[in-house]
Amino acid sequence: MTKARDTAASDLVVARKQAEDQTNRLLDVEGQLQTAKRDIAYLKEKLTVAIHEKGIAEYARDEAVRAKDEAPLARMGATVTGVDAAEKISRLRIFMLHAGLDSVTSTIEYRCTTAEKLVEEDRKFDAVIALEVIEHVANPAEFCKSLAALTVPDGATIISTINRSMRSYATAIVAAEYLLHWLPKGTHEWSSFLTPEELVLILQRANITVREMAGFVYNPLTGRWSLSDDISVNFIAFGTKNCQ
Structure with a gap:
């Protein structure tokens, strides 16, 4: 009888530990969700402020400049081969590279492969x-x-x-x-x-x-x-x- 009570008590301890672990995991997931919600709110607010302060046209222009300035390795003296499997994207990047005034980036070998x-x-x-x-x-x-x-x-x-x-x-x-x-x-x-x-x-x-x-x-x-x-x-x- 004593052995049965000891076994039951041990099982209860294990069950309590499993329940605590499960609760902690749920609290951790809830915490991650709350952090993600705050991130979304922050990004949405700041992006809206950035566009309104700079103007949509200027914001789009700055994005284009950043896309164009994508070859720092070539400027550092590296021989660069750019690879893109999407043909339309590759054509766009080739155009942007050769349309630029930087003679270094125009030497990049760009391939659709x-x-x-x-x-x-x-x-x-x-x-x-x-x-x-x-x-x-x-x-x-x-x-x-x-x-x-x-x-x-x-x-x-x-x-x-x-x-x-x-x-x-x-x-x-x-x-x-x-x-x-x-x-x-x-x-x-x-x-x-x-x-x-x-x-x-x-x-x-x-x-x-x-x-x-x-x-x-x-x-x-x-x-x-x-x-x-x-x-x-x-x-x-x-x-x-x-x-x-």
């Missing part, structure tokens, strides 16, 4: 940079293998993307696509986002070791991104290809 096709051409690069791309590919693991194949041993691989979190759903999809209309609706699919842990594992399997990781924070007033320790939404990973 894919990483996989460059692998078939046996191309090699000291650094491979894929910004806001991996969340749009059908097979992230195979894509990373292609990036690794394009990178020389000890070369750099840099990937930026969006974390699969409650906060990213609220800001990168609900806010950016449906409230602020920064992007067309349906641009992103939340289930296609990768967590930082998943990206690290995928890169490891592609023979790339992640050395550093940081988050991105956007300031609507200045129109600039800055690095942050917060990787809950936008983040960037820097890795190097292992020598075989």
Whole structure:
């Protein structure tokens, strides 16, 4: 009888612990949702202020200037090959590069192709940079293998993307696509986002070791991104290809 009471008491303790853990998880999710709601409200308010203070035309002009100024690596002396799988987007960027007054950026080799096709051409690069791309590919693991194949041993691989979190759903999809209309609706699919842990594992399997990781924070007033320790939404990973 005593043994039965002891077993029941032990089961009750375990049940209470499980209930407490579940409650804490729910409170954590609720906290993330509240933070996301505050982020959305902040972004909407600040963007509205920025547009009204600067004027819509000036705001659009500044956005075009930033899009045009997309080749800092070339200005630093690097030989740059720009790759875009979307033909219309590539044509636009080629036009913007050659229409500019900067003779350095006009030397960039811009190609409408894919990483996989460059692998078939046996191309090699000291650094491979894929910004806001991996969340749009059908097979992230195979894509990373292609990036690794394009990178020389000890070369750099840099990937930026969006974390699969409650906060990213609220800001990168609900806010950016449906409230602020920064992007067309349906641009992103939340289930296609990768967590930082998943990206690290995928890169490891592609023979790339992640050395550093940081988050991105956007300031609507200045129109600039800055690095942050917060990787809950936008983040960037820097890795190097292992020598075989």
